[in-house]
Amino acid sequence: MIKLVGTGVWILLITLASVYFSLKMASAPKVDTAAAEREAAMEFVSGYTTTVPVIGEGGVNGYLLTKLAYKANKELAAKQVVPLPELITDELYTLLVGKKMIDIADVGSFDLEAFRGVVKEGLNRRFGANVIDEVYVEQIDYLTTASVEDPAPKRGVTLLKGEVPAQKTEGKSGGH
Template identity: 85%
Template sequence: MIKLVGTGVWVLLITLASVYFSLKMASAPKVDTAAAEHEAAMEFVTGYTTTIPVIGEGGVSGYFLTKLAYKANKDLAAKQVVPLPEMITDELYTLLVGKKMIDVADAGRFDLDAFRGVVKEGLNRRFGADVIEEVYVEQIDYLTTAAVQDPTPKRGETLVKGEVPVVAPAEKSGGH
């Protein structure tokens, strides 16, 4: 009889210990509230398709067509006097025409990560705060002047075809 009671107590202790440890291990994962709050403070901004002339050899030799999107801080973006998409378009002209970031003669050496970094850095400098967190490249194309003037449809050279994150319609802002 004592062996039976001892076995019952032993099974009871093992069962209680296993239930305790399984509940302890299966508790809800800890949520990084700082990261969640940071992500909630961001918004997705779709930029305009921007056509930038490439000037060389005494005139316009072609056109860059860019479509970029951005992850921006909602609060800091709301404080800007000029709407974000218009400011972004102006800064793209400054960076790509004024600083000639893309060399048409050597398009194969185009550094996409450096381009994103310079665009982000230039925009944040222009805003005077870290408004832009990420730059997404949807597409960058180059069309020669001859291709634009030719009546037969031709495609330009696609330099970069990126993937922009899918955002719910309520989260989008800006753009056409």
């Protein structure tokens, strides 16, 4: 009889403990309100396809085609006089023309994070505030001048093809 009562108490304790822990674990997760507010203050800005000449010895060696997108601070972006995509395109030319960001001979040496950092830092310096929070790379292509003059023998190289987060449909800036 004592074994039966002991077994009953043991089952009761196990049941109560499992109910307690399941309720404790099932409670609503803590929301980081600061992170949620930061995310709500951001908007997605789709950039234009930008063609930047790669200048080397004796002239233009090829063209770098970039399609970038950005996560920008809505409030700071609204304060800009020139629309964000146009200002970004202008700054990309300033940042990339003449700089050896990508070594075409060694495509594997391309540092995507360094490229994003240079673009983000340069854009925020141009804006005078931290307008750009993230830089997304949709695609980077390189076309040699030979492939532009006679596209049949050489077609160019896709250096990187990335993914960009889905856009919300309301109130978006930029794009063609």
